[in-house]
Amino acid sequence: MHPNGIDDNPLLTTALEAAVPLHIMNLTQLHPNVRERVRTRWAADGVDEIAYRGDTLQFGSKKRGEAAAAFNALARALAAGAFQPGGITFCGLHWCVDHTECVDAERQASERPSLLDREPEPAKPSGPTWRGRPVTDVMLPEVA
Ligand SMILES: [Zn+2]
Numbered sequence: 001m002h003p004n005g006i007d008d009n010p011l012l013t014t015a016l017e018a019a020v021p022l023h024i025m026n027l028t029q030l031h032p033n034v035r036e037r038v039r040t041r042w043a044a045d046g047v048d049e050i051a052y053r054g055d056t057l058q059f060g061s062k063k064r065g066e067a068a069a070a071f072n073a074l075a076r077a078l079a080a081g082a083f084q085p086g087g088i089t090f091c092g093l094h095w096c097v098d099h100t101e102c103v104d105a106e107r108q109a110s111e112r113p114s115l116l117d118r119e120p121e122p123a124k125p126s127g128p129t130w131r132g133r134p135v136t137d138v139m140l141p142e143v144a
């Protein structure tokens with residue numbers, strides 16, 4: 001949580017708690033082929049809208065309807081993400097269409113060792129070496 005950040009906005013999170021499930025319900029009622037097209041479009045529109053006007057969600061806008069458009073795009077994008085394996089989590093809120101997949105993914109992730117715990121393997125030189133170091137010919141400029 002960042003103080004005064006987007007995740008510290010109870011009005012936004014409360015509105016998302018209401019709006020995203022409605023968009024998920026709308027998507028579930030579509031034929032799977034149509035749903036995938038709509039989800040793809042909602043996700044892309046949401047990314048564009050948030051990239052261009054995401055600040056209106058935090059700070060509002062003097063332009064009438066601009067914050068509502070950004071909010072609706074965000075809510076639809078989150079609904080689209082809810083159909084992904086593992087669902088989607090935003091501002092501490094989580095939406096998904098099959099939570100058992102989320103639980104399975106969390107369990108599998110917790111069972112795997114962290115990449116930070118592993119020592120990286122040094123890259124092996126592909127050419128000739130001298131005392132383990134790669135040997136490279138360097139062309140020096142000729143002196144007149
Ligand atoms: Zn879930």
